[in-house]
Amino acid sequence: MPRRANLSARTRGRIAARTGDLVRAAVADIEARHGWYAALSARDRASVALVAHGGIENFVAWLAGDEGSAAHAQDIFDAAPPELTRSISLAQTLDLIRSVVDVVEAQAAHLVGEQAAPAVREAMLRYSRDVAFGAAHIYARAAEQRGAWDARLEALVVDAILRGDADDGMQSRAAALGWGATAKVAVVAGTPPAATGPAGDPAFVLDHIHRTAARHGLQVLAAIQAGRLIVLIGDTADALDDAKALRECFGDGPIVVGPTVPHLFAAGRSARAAISGHTGAAAWPDAPRPARSDDLLAERALIGDLPARNALRSRIVGPLTQISGGDLMRTATAYLETGRSIEATARALFVHANTVRYRLARIAELTGYDLSDPHDADTVHLAVRLERLKDAAAATPR
Structure with missing residues (x-):
């Protein structure tokens, strides 16, 4: 059987002359x-035709080359826009190559005659193998480039959110990452894995999360910022x-989930x-992992978080002060400052112990904080103390 380099110029010319028909x-x-x-845009369908045309032209040039030289898939894709690798997948590109091979095989005898047809068929099979491997390399490289670009965009979006720069530029970057219409967003903060070995490599950590x-x-979306692993869900x-x-993706230490916001x-x-x-989670070593940021209002208030302090006042002090003429507030304060004893609280308030029990149940119902739970009791006690400081500051002459 003739080797590909031995195919005559006339045979190659006959194939080249039928390029349009083959495409x-x-x-x-x-x-x-x-x-x-059929689902592609008109522009992408035209690009697919360009790739098919380039493949057949490249095949003719390859036939004239030295025996053993490989086909260059990049030459085939050069005529098409780079975005085509985003529009069609590698599997779809292989479908395209397979169709070109099948058409050339089916029409080989008609193109070059029965005697040269077997050589053309064998040459096309060898050529398509090289092109398929080349296409896989092109897609792998494009995926790496997209991955690196997406990682940069992702880091920019997370950084803009952390800095409070959620502008139109951030929104366009988010849209490029597929987050243009995303709603119900929550942010998770934790510690990245230990920085030893591949598991601590930032790229590995972020890939593991995805x-x-x-x-x-x-x-x-995820990024490592200022020693923290930040994940947007x-x-x-x-x-x-x-x-x-996602807990397995974080290192040791607390994992805290912020409130879910609309966009x-x-x-x-x-x-x-x-x-x-x-x-603030360091002040509560036994905190759940993960924990809601609202479960850490007391710890956040201790480090000077003003929204946390305001939340304590609105969720605890306000309801307890406004209900029953302040009886619930007085009961909570007495209970917390008499060793959390129902009997001692009853004596301090000159009420029956069952009244204290009823009021404690009402406090839990109104605020969500159960004073029999040590952490809940500490949170309410801190809210009471912060309110006292606020009242004292307001009463101080200036």
Whole structure:
């Protein structure tokens, strides 16, 4: 059987002269066999035709080359826009190559005659193998470039949210990452894994998060900022539950989930709460992992978080002061300052012990804080003390 370099110039010329017909036949074959082609835009369909045309022209040039030289897939894709690798997948590109091969094989005898047809068929099979490997390399390189670009965009979006610069520029970057219409966003703050070995490499950490998120069907953005691992979870129905699914991606130490906000522009509020909670969590070593930032209001208030202090006042002091003429506030204060004893509280307030029990139940119902729980009791006690400081400051002459 003739080697490819021994195919005559006349044979190669006959193939080249039919390039247009072969391209049309290949595109028709793709359209008939693969539904993805019809879903492409007109521009992308034209680009696919350019690739098919380049493939056949390159095949003719390859036939004239030295035996053993490889086909250069990049030459085939040069005529098409670089974005084509985003529009069609590697598998779809292999569909395209297969259609070109099938068309050339089917028409070989008609193109060059029965005697030269076997050589053309063998040459096309060898050529298509080289092109397929080359296409895989092109897609792998494009994926690496997209991955690096997406990682930079991701870091910029997270940084803008942490700095409070959620402007239109941030929104356009987020849209490029598929977050243009994302709602129900929560921010999770934790410690990255130890910086020893590959598991501590930032690229590995972020890739691990994305793989884990994909496994659980979560939409995330992530970055390592100022020694913290920050993860944004989008379209979340239960941010705490979602954070539990990502727990394995964090290093030792607290993991804190900020409140769920309606959209990305408001994510800074969730981020500030999560970071504040992560900082203050050292004061509560037994905190759940992950914990809600709202569960750490007392710890956040201790480090000077003003929103946390305001939340303590609105959720605890306000309701207890306004209900029953302040009886609940007095009961809470007496209970917390008499060793958390129902009997001692009853004596201090000159009421029956059952009245104290009833009021403690009402306090839990109104505020969500159960004074029989040590951490809840500490949180309410801190709220009471902060209110006293506020009252004292207001009464001090200036």
